[in-house]
Amino acid sequence: MTRELHTFKGGVHPPEHKAESSGRPIHAAPLPRKLVFPLRQHIGNAAKPIVEVGDHVKKGQMIAAAEGAISAAVHASSSGTVTAIEPQPVPHVSGLPDLCIMIETDGRDEWIDHAPLDYRTMAPAELRGKLRDMGLAGLGGAVFPTGVKLDPGATQHCPTLIINGGECEPWITCDDVLMRHRADEILQGVAVMRHLMGSTEILVGIEDNKPEAIAAMRAAAAALDFPVEVVAVPTLYPSGGAKQMTEILTGKQVPSGKRSTDIGLQVFNVGTAYAVARAVHHGEPLISRLVTVTGHVLRPQNFEVLIGTPMQTLISLAGERDGTTGVLMGGPMMGMPVPDLEAPVVKATNCLLVQSRELFPPLPKALPCIRCTRCADACPAELQPQELFRFAKAGDFGRAQEYHLFDCIECGCCSYVCPSHIPLVDFYRYAKSEIWAHEKDKRAADLARERHEFRQFRQDREKKEKAEKLAAKAQAARAQAAQDQVRRAELATEPAPAPAAAAPADPDAKKALIAAALARAQAKKPDAAPKNVDDLPPAQRRQIDEIETRRAKIRELARQPLESEEKNT
């Protein structure tokens, strides 16, 4: 295998610390009493709960459904009872709680009915929908919903599929041990991905500090009926970044603001390929993953962990030691501090790195930037970190964007080499989040403007319609009046009813008219006598008479109190 490898600009060589945890076999973490499932475990919209408090759920049952185009479902990782759906601590740097589904396990670990999918006969869209409903998201760190990524688009096709086994970040070994022990299943998942993407070239990139993993993957690839090239790439942080791995293997760069499918390739993490294999060949949704627990613990190792397991449980399993100063989720370069260890393992949790003062001495205090541009030499995204820092610090976000702030992958190389120990990446994260907030505000303002303008338009229209209606009414009234006048004039010419019609001007005549009308009404009363009473059988006639007498009595009774009242007054 002699593939010409390319290099990306920059990169650093931090101490690897892989041997601590990579030697031990995968250990299945025991079933915890309590499982916590955050609804926001992936990029995109949070999943929507479909269970209620008190429901009994089985292992693998969907408890929250994907919402919107970019989303993934969440599943119960063991059987038990839903005890609460409420905000709980989640692994997020802010320490803010987020909506979670809490499940108390019953210990039976009872599976829901599940069966393998016959992916070759399924329509691609249907298969992607299934993967989304099985909660698949990228396990390399970005947790982008896999179903969305497995779509090469209507016209594009994706000739190259890159399986990323780089795992360049120090301390983390979960992908390494996964490749060592489960290479066959990873490649089964790759077969499904290849089927969906229509790829002809499949490259597996693994850093050359993992010879066991490379050997295992090569052995497994040799037994396949389609070509898979396992490539050892030089160890250099961050070669495991999707864009860096792409450049090393193909020499292609993904243009700024474009997607990798635009240049005909797609990158997946080995863990994602394994999860796809479990989903398709076993019908199992994403309910567990490998997590490296390492650093300042007694037995650093990799655990197969049910999603939702509290982090503290894992650290206790690995042997907690005195002198722990904090825990990072992820590695030392890109990891984020976990504010609360009651937070659960989520789909993005690849590593729990327990810190101590000896392993991670506190950084010396920062000095001002001296513009030495060592960060620019180290930056793998070919940016100018010192300029970005200057703009972000000054709040000049427009200029930061002009300097391609959003191409920053937050790998931490710049902070690592900075002789002034400036936390550069924190500034880029701050600037990005400010820009996103501004954009959000702008969208809200545009919406408000649109709604306000529509409201004004509607009010004007209503006013106009009302005016038109009134005008029409007035005109109709005028026409009516004119008609009446004409008729009156006609009537006036006829002599006979003239006195009655013309008289009302005189008050006495008016009174006479009213009296006449009353008399007519009185005279009409007998006419209101019951109808359909002729030719009745005697029985019915009798009944009617009875009713009539009753009525007469009631009338009599009704009159009496009136009379008594009259007496009183």
Next chain:
Amino acid sequence: MLAAILVMVLIGVVTGLVLGWSAIRFKVEGNPLAEKIDAILPQTQCGQCGFPGCRPYAEAIAKGEADINRCPPGGEEGVKKLADLLGIEPKSLDEAHGTPKPKSVAFIDEQVCIGCTLCIQACPVDAISGAAKQLHTVVASECTGCELCVAPCPVDCISMVPIAEDLPHWKWKHPVIELKRVA
């Protein structure tokens, strides 16, 4: 001499025709400066500036009839942006038109609402749904927090609730780095 005058007159007539034609051909509807100012204003439509909405205020600024420091929801940042656009010195907000407040949304206490529709009529962005003698409710995602619905409510059941910081609204803070004292 006469030829020169004729030439000058001719040039004048020709350019005048061209200018007159282009004034008709390339006529711009509305005031482009007002558009730009309107794009900076926060579109709260609260009327604190003394104009019935953001657009009239933008037009007044464009005509030079109103000062740029009358928009509390836009804050000092908004004033600075307007000053940048108009090429004038930024000023501090005019207290007479209110002070900036944390972003809030209106909330209707459903136990108290009598369904009078007064708040619906007051809302500048149609963010309150309901009908006569029916319960009203605020569509929080559309509410600009202008507070115009609070005063008309006869039973005082509308309160302004500040937007709590949760994960979707969380922002990275400006990093505080402790500098080493070198001198």
